[in-house]
Structures are given as C-alpha cells and as structure tokens.
Amino acid sequence: MTLDEAKQYLIQAWGTLGSSWGVSRTMAQVHALLLVAPSAMSTEDIMEALQISRGNVNMNVRDLMDWGIVKKVLKPGERKEFFEADKDIWKVAIQITKERKKRELEPILRVLEEISTIEADITDPEVKQFAETVENLKKFANNADSTLNNFIRAEESWFWAGILKLIK
Amino acid sequence: MTLDEAKQYLIQAWGTLGSSWGVSRTMAQVHALLLVAPSAMSTEDIMEALQISRGNVNMNVRDLMDWGIVKKVLKPGERKEFFEADKDIWKVAIQITKERKKRELEPILRVLEEISTIEADITDPEVKQFAETVENLKKFANNADSTLNNFIRAEESWFWAGILKLIK
DNA sequence: TTGAACTTTCAAAATTAATTGAAAATATTT
DNA sequence: AAATATTTTCAATTAATTTTGAAAGTTCAA
Incomplete structure (x- = not known):
C-alpha cells in the first residue's frame, strides 16, 4: 500500500464511520483529509482532493470550525485562506x-x-x-x-x- | 400536562435524539413508545399510535429486535404478535x-x-x-x-x- | 474607485433514505 | 385442504438531505 492509497483508504473509512454518527459523510471526509494532510489546505486543494464543489467545501469546513476541530490559518503573503485540523x-x-x-x-x-x-x-x-x-x-x-x-x-x-x- | 401529552412529548424528543445518533427518527419513536407502554403492543397498536404503515412498523420493530432492545411476546390465546421494550x-x-x-x-x-x-x-x-x-x-x-x-x-x-x- | 482574488450564499438539481401499500408468504384454525 | 389471520417483502412513491454552481458579497492592492 502506498502513502496515497493509505490516505485515501482512511478518508473513506472515516467518512463511513461519520455517517453512522450523525455527521455527514463529506464532513467526516474533509476532516480526515485535513487530519492526514502534511500542511494546511486551501478550499481549492480540498475541492480537488475530494472532487466536490466549492460551496460544499465551504459549508463543511465552516461546520468543522463550528465544532472547533478545524482552524483557519493565513499564510503570510497569501490571499487565500487555508485550513488545518487539530492533530491532537x-x-x-x-x-x-x-x-x-x-x-x-x-x-x-x-x-x-x-x-x-x-x-x-x-x-x-x-x-x-x-x-x-x-x-x-x-x-x-x-x-x-x-x-x-x-x-x-x-x-x-x-x-x-x-x-x-x-x-x- | 396529562399522561398522554407527556408520553407524546417524550416519544417526540426521543425521536429527535435518535436522528442525531444514526438511528432513524421512526425507529427511536417506536422504541420510546414501547418504553412507555403499560403493556406489550401489537403491530396495529403501533401503527395507530404513531400513524405509520404496517410495513414501516414491521421493519423498525425487526431492527429493534436485532439491536436486542425489543422482544416479541406471545399472549396466550392471541394469534397476533406483541412487542415490548426492555424497561431496564x-x-x-x-x-x-x-x-x-x-x-x-x-x-x-x-x-x-x-x-x-x-x-x-x-x-x-x-x-x-x-x-x-x-x-x-x-x-x-x-x-x-x-x-x-x-x-x-x-x-x-x-x-x-x-x-x-x-x-x- | 476599480477590478482581481477569493469567499459566501442559496435556489435548484441530484442523491440518498424512509415510507407506503398491496401482493406474496407464512402460520393457524376449521 | 381450504379459509382465515397475520407477517413479510419490495417496487414505487415520497420525503429528507446533500451537493452543485452561478451569482452576490467581500477584501484588498493598486
């Protein structure tokens, strides 16, 4: 199993788990993605990684921030917002x-x-x-x-x- | 608040709780209904109490039995099956x-x-x-x-x- | 102030889940 | 074995949820 396969597999499994816990599949997947990401990701990065729309990323990331488990980070010199999951x-x-x-x-x-x-x-x-x-x-x-x-x-x-x- | 109002209220609340726990609203309501029922109920009793179809009652009751929290009881002399929830x-x-x-x-x-x-x-x-x-x-x-x-x-x-x- | 970069919103569309109800299956009695 | 009572199944429908994407909103540098 390669690194990417392993990540993919975990994101998938986390999504399934989430959906039996009253968390939408996509929200759990975004969380897992950020959890295994080596660094903070932008909206576009997430869109591409999970093949979902901009609006969808925006809503789910916001919900995750409401839950207090994902944070917005600003990279100096960058205009975009990046997101990272609490690794703990x-x-x-x-x-x-x-x-x-x-x-x-x-x-x-x-x-x-x-x-x-x-x-x-x-x-x-x-x-x-x-x-x-x-x-x-x-x-x-x-x-x-x-x-x-x-x-x-x-x-x-x-x-x-x-x-x-x-x-x- | 009358007894019936209180029961109704509890069934409602239990249903809402269930739906944020990966249990369908109806399944949680059937469980609550049986939990507060003074005695075992038949499929028809449940249909009437919750205003849902026969098939729906059948499936949800079966799921609850799979979870091991509802039991089938047979009343002597009665042909119908009755159901009761574990009160503990x-x-x-x-x-x-x-x-x-x-x-x-x-x-x-x-x-x-x-x-x-x-x-x-x-x-x-x-x-x-x-x-x-x-x-x-x-x-x-x-x-x-x-x-x-x-x-x-x-x-x-x-x-x-x-x-x-x-x-x- | 303008316009480019980026984010948010939200109505419509797509997807997924729950429900119905009638038919089929099963069990029971006569 | 036939009639009757009851339960189960499942295709079709309905309801709920999720997703999209384009438009509106925001921010900021020039």
Whole structure:
C-alpha cells in the first residue's frame, strides 16, 4: 500500500464511520483529509482532493470550525485562506464530546425534567409506571452527563498540566 | 400536562435524539413508545399510535429486535404478535454499546490496523507524519474500545450479581 | 474607485433514505 | 385442504438531505 492509497483508504473509512454518527459523510471526509494532510489546505486543494464543489467545501469546513476541530490559518503573503485540523485526537474527542453533550444530552435532560412536572394521580398504576420509567431515564441521563463531564475535566486538566510543565 | 401529552412529548424528543445518533427518527419513536407502554403492543397498536404503515412498523420493530432492545411476546390465546421494550435502561445502554462497538469501532480498528502495514520510506517526513497520525488514531480507538469493554463488563457483572443474589 | 482574488450564499438539481401499500408468504384454525 | 389471520417483502412513491454552481458579497492592492 502506498502513502496515497493509505490516505485515501482512511478518508473513506472515516467518512463511513461519520455517517453512522450523525455527521455527514463529506464532513467526516474533509476532516480526515485535513487530519492526514502534511500542511494546511486551501478550499481549492480540498475541492480537488475530494472532487466536490466549492460551496460544499465551504459549508463543511465552516461546520468543522463550528465544532472547533478545524482552524483557519493565513499564510503570510497569501490571499487565500487555508485550513488545518487539530492533530491532537484527544482534543478532537473533547470538542466533539462537549458539542454533542450540549446539542443532544442537555435538550433531552430538559425534556425529562419538564415531564417530571406531570400532575396526575399517583395511585393510577399506569401513571406510576410511566413516572418510574421517566425517573430511570433521568437517572441514566444524569449519570451519562457526569461521566462525560468527568471525561472532559480529566482530559482538560491533563492538557493544562502539560502546559504548566512547559512554562514552569 | 396529562399522561398522554407527556408520553407524546417524550416519544417526540426521543425521536429527535435518535436522528442525531444514526438511528432513524421512526425507529427511536417506536422504541420510546414501547418504553412507555403499560403493556406489550401489537403491530396495529403501533401503527395507530404513531400513524405509520404496517410495513414501516414491521421493519423498525425487526431492527429493534436485532439491536436486542425489543422482544416479541406471545399472549396466550392471541394469534397476533406483541412487542415490548426492555424497561431496564441500563440493559438497553449495554446492548446499544455492544452493537455500536461491533458495527462502528471494530471496523475502523481493522482499517487502522491494515493501514499500519504500509511499507514506505520512514525517512520521508510526510510518511512519518502520516504514520504518527495513524498511530495516534489507533491509540485513541483502542482506548475507546477498552473503555467500552469496561463499561459493558461492569454493567454485566452488576447485573449477574443481582441475579446471583436472587437465586442464592 | 476599480477590478482581481477569493469567499459566501442559496435556489435548484441530484442523491440518498424512509415510507407506503398491496401482493406474496407464512402460520393457524376449521 | 381450504379459509382465515397475520407477517413479510419490495417496487414505487415520497420525503429528507446533500451537493452543485452561478451569482452576490467581500477584501484588498493598486
């Protein structure tokens, strides 16, 4: 396998993985491409590498920047914008975790909280069973939430520990 | 909020959550419906509750059974099949974790492994950088894999502990 | 201010995924 | 074996998402 074949293969696989994770195939491919790129790439570079349109590159790169895992870089003397992916996969994981937590877990927690306010006859067994199910979902969601918070906190303190050591 | 409104609301929210997790909206809704149902439901019950076609119910219920979070139950004297969701949300979480691990993490691990076999000039800095990126991805994926295995193992042993206590 | 280089937007087109519903298959009862 | 009840399949349709590309917008050097 040559270098280019290997890159191609990884980009492909990353795209497939992405699409089962609520990330569009193309967005995941752009990310993978930037991840294995030896240096920052311009819109045109990406267009050519993945054979997709300018608009498509623009939108996906912007989404990746919204997720905080791709950055715009300006090369001195160049007018074009270049993009690079954070090469530290742990930072990427933290970012994605934070974003998904915010976008998905937190909304469902709010819904569960709101549902808990249901005023109904607790002696009705159907109401009781429903209340229990919701209670369980809440416990579960809260547990997931703190697990994720721990993960984020652990990774971040590890990150800062590294920084502190450098500047000491 | 009445009981029915609360159920409706939860089903809706669960469907939205599902669609950002690579699960189709309808499949997540069927799951939520069964989760809050006071008893097992027939295909027709589900059709009516969610206003979807027979074929659609059939496919989604079958998928949920493939995921191992919904079971077929036969009521004595009834010809129809009924379905119920596992009410233990932890078991659901384990099942989903297992399945997603198998369907998503393991394939990407295989790809990364295969890519590692790339035969190329290690002195070429581009090759070296790529090899490092792949190495990092591998470390990350392996770490995720063992984290998930731990989660599954912890939950399962907890589950068996409960069973053992019962039969002792 | 102009125009060239580059980026962004967005309506339309293409693609992909989900859904329907009726027909075929299967199972059950008489 | 025939009639009946129920489930499954799948081609056609519908819906949702993604992509395109050309036009509009922006930036900046001259």
